[in-house]
Amino acid sequence: MSQKITKLKRISSKISPSILYAAFTTPYLIGGLEMDRGFKEKLEEFLNQKWVIKELHRITASGQKSLVIEFGRLIDFDMELANSLLGFPNEFIEEADKILEQITSLEGMRLRVKNLDRSTPIRDIRASDIGKFIQVEGILTRMSDVKPEIREAVFKCVACGEEQSVPQTDEVYREPIYCGNPECTRKRGPFKLVVENSKFIDWQSMRVQERPEQLRGGRMPRQLDGIVREDYVDKAVPGNHVVITGVLRVFQEGFGRQRKTTFRKILFVNHLEVVQKGVEEYELSAEDEAKIKELAKDPWLRNSIIQSIAPSIYGYEPIKEAIALQIFGCPAIELPDGSRKRGDIHILLTGDPGVAKSELLKWVSQVAPRGLYTSGKKATGVGLTAAAVRDEIGGGWTLEAGALVIGDGGIVAIDEFEKMSDEDRSAILESLEQQTISVAKAGIIATLNTRTAVLAAANPKGGRFDRHRSIVEQVDLPPVILSRFDLIFIMRDEPQAERDRTIAHHMLELHREPTAVIRPPIDVDTLQKLVIYARKNIDPKFDDTEAMKALEDFYVKWRSVAEKGEAPLPITPRQLEAMIRLSKANARMRLSNRVTVEDVNRAIKLISFYLHEAGIDTETGKVDIDILMTGRSRSQREKLQKIWDIIKELESQHGGSAPVEEIKRMAEIEGISSAFVKNVIEEEMRRGYLYEPKPDHVSRVVKT
Structure with missing residues (x-):
């Protein structure tokens, strides 16, 4: 390292971070620091290596202007250069x-450095990082136009x-102070910007947020704003998991006399x-894999x-079995025609x-x-899906991801699902089936991935569930959304002396000696590793x-x-696909690549349980899938048709309108x-x- 840089390091330890920012992150001040000749020679030597020249030939031939190098290459070449x-x-x-x-005789060539030896957690970024080159990981939640x-x-001088x-080397727009023409009669302008002769580059603001799996103990995710330029704009979309390197800079908050002593952090992306995404990025040790393979031999796994x-x-137990299958999941299928069958x-x-x-x-x-856990009621702002919001950095509009986009590749648990906004209701359909979110707002048109399994909870309108009424009548969710769920479970709280005593004993024991009561056959850490291994390595057929x-x-x-039309339709191809997913998930949970009859039977048992709970016609006692698909059972549709026939008949008898009381009398017959x-009358109106x-x-x- 040069003597000048060594001296600057000694000085930097004695001055405040704000002065460091002024010295090292404001471009026009940095331009005043001259590089040591030996340092320049070392950098030139590094960039003139054969492998670098070869890579430059490759990227320039393809029209690219960014040379991407591993940070490890710098370390191997010269540790001081890397530092x-x-x-x-x-x-x-x-x-x-x-x-x-x-070297290339091309303007606009850029050096990009990736894979630093460590990433700085977003919540651990401190004042000491100002002006430094850092690496962060997270989920891209916002991307501007x-x-x-x-x-x-x-x-141009108007006179x-x-x-x-005038070079625009920092974030503040600068105009000339004086006219450069010695014969000009108005030295101080005014001046007019000549757009066609000026040089512009592409600019985009972004926001990255901590990943859900990095959060524990109910902590709120921290965020970091950033700016990307030139050929790195639009390299990612909200919901992408990204690794970013760049220079951390700060900008004073407030304006004019309202300026504050606090500064906002922005990462200028290199x-x-x-x-x-997904479990693929998790690594298991050889010891972990050996333990999992031993577990696979257990017939009671x-x-x-x-x-x-x-x-x-x-x-x-049926609900826990379904949740276990959801966690292990089923592989998605990419069909030759380009379509995709979800596995979540x-x-x-x-x-x-x-x-x-x-x-x-x-x-x-x-x-x-x-x-990822969220609530339909509390999912304000961008909500569960995505939205166009105002950009705080550059103004205008920016695309921000909601919970389902952020949870791409995992499981999103949504409480109070029935309380989601009307905007989310219209978008959730696409998310549940196609596993994408299409956004077309404020001039922004984009399609974001929501390849996530959804575990949702919804409360009945009256507080308690009435077994004599259908689920559609009691839960404030339209049939078109209900029908997208593979399984629906109704959890009832009904007095049963023996069961109540068992639950009470279990709860009291939890408070007396929790470690003695909660002794699962597989601990949480092993279960997580088991899921990761299965999702990475097991693809049942x-x-x-x-x-x-x-x-x-x-x-x-x-x-x-229902073949002769005398009985309601109990099942549709949508439930068949659900059974296929559940069968494959059963095989994956056994760590087997082959679906067996037992796997199918367990899937059938779950589907049958769900249909007899949520799809039952309370009037006939028969399973009628139309309750979930259309909101009305076969018997209700028949009654509805009779009411329409009565109204039509009464209209012809009463000059074009039917008396309500007469409709009720004839319907009662x-x-x-x-x-x-x-x-029916209120709904049809x-x-x-x-x-x-x-x-x-x-x-x-x-x-x-």
């Missing part, structure tokens, strides 16, 4: 860019027409890389896993208060790799023809009851209650199919 990048990045990068431009940024401004160039799901919560399993929990819905969600979000036939027979048998008639021409009369809206 100078970390401590004095502005000088280093400015000089390196000049050398690259000389690309804007032109002026770097070389050409001004004499003289043009002069290199940005989108990294692999599946039961041990299910018993290890939320062990502090008593009972709910979506589960909805609903029912009475105090039945541990929220506790199950929180447990999953804390234990599942890449788990339907190689067993008997397993395929068992699934096919069940599907055909259930549908055959057909076995339809007055309450049902009242609900809301939907615009009926209107009230005069008090206590209704008429059909006839389309012409």
Whole structure:
């Protein structure tokens, strides 16, 4: 390291961070520091190595202008050179860019450095990092539109027409102070910007947030704003997991006389890389893999896993089995025509208060790799999906990711799902099925990935669940959303003396001696590693023809009851796909690449349990999938048709309108209650199919 840099290091330890910022991060001040000749020679020697020249030939031939190098290359070449990048990045990068431009004879060549020896957690960034070259990892939550940024401004004197160039080397727009023409009669201008002769580069603001798996103990995720330029704009979209290197700078908060003593941190990005998402980025040791392979030999492994799901919560075995399958998941399938079949399993929990819905969600979000917990009620701002919001750095609009985009590649647990905003309701459909979010707002058009499994909890409208009414009538979610869930469970709190005593004993023992009560067969750490291993290495296939036939027979048998149109339809292809996903997840949970008949039977058992709970017609006692698909059962549709026929008949008898009381009387003869008639009339009026021409009369809206 040069003597000048060594001297600066000694000085920097004695002065305040704000002075350090002024000395090392303000471009026009840094430009005043001259590089040591030996340092320049060392940097030139590094950039003139054969492998660098070869790489430069490759990138320039393809029209690129960024040379990306590993930080380790700098360390191997010269440790002092590597340290100078970390401590004095502005000088280093400015000089390196000049050398690259000389070597290639191309303007705008840039040096990009990636893979530092360590990443700084966003929450650990401190004043000592100001002006330093750092690396951060996180989720990209916001990306603005690309804007032109002026770097070389050409001004024309309005008085004499003289043009002069003013470099825009910092973040403040600068105009000439004097006219450069000695014969000009108005030395101080005014000056007009000549846009066509000025030089612009692409500019974009961004925001990166800590990853969910980095947070423990309910901590709020920290964020860091950044700026990318030139060929690095639009290299990522919100929801991407990124590793970023750059120079940390600070800007004073407030304006004019309202300026504060605090400064805002902004990372000026040097290199940005989108990294692999999901469990693939987790590494397991050889010891971990050996332990997992030993577990795979256990014939009771599946039961041990299910018993290890939320062990502090008593009972709910079918729900815990479903959650275990959701955590292990099923591989997605990319079809030859470009379409994609999702592998993530979506589960909805609903029912009475105090039945541990929220506790199950929180447990999953804390234990599942890449788990995230949020609430439909509290998901303000961008909500669950994504939105265009005002850019705080550059003005205008920017695209910001919601919980489902941030949770891409993991599991998102959403409490109070029924309280989500109307905007989220319209976007959630695409997210649940296609696993993308399409945004077209404020001139921003984008499609973001939401490849996440959703575990949602919703409360019934009346507080408690009424087993004599359908789920559609009680949960404030439209059928089109309900039908997107693979499994729906109704959690009831009904008095049962023996069960109540067992639950009470379990809860009291938890308070007396928690470690004795909560002894899951597989501890949380091992369970997480088991999930990671399975999702990375196990890809179950339907190689067993008997397993395929068992699934096919069940599907055909259930549908055959409605073949003659005399019974409601109990199942659709959507449930068949759910059974396929559950069967594969069962095999993966056993750490097997082959789906067996037992895997299929367990999937069938779960689907049957769900349909007999959430898809039952309370009037006939039969499974009717149309309750979830359309909101009405077959028997309700038949009643509705009778009411329409009555209205039509009464209209012809009463001059075009039907008396409501007469409709109720005639419906009662057909076995339809007055309450049902009242609900139908109110709903059809809301939907615009009926209107009230005069008090206590209704008429059909006839389309012409």
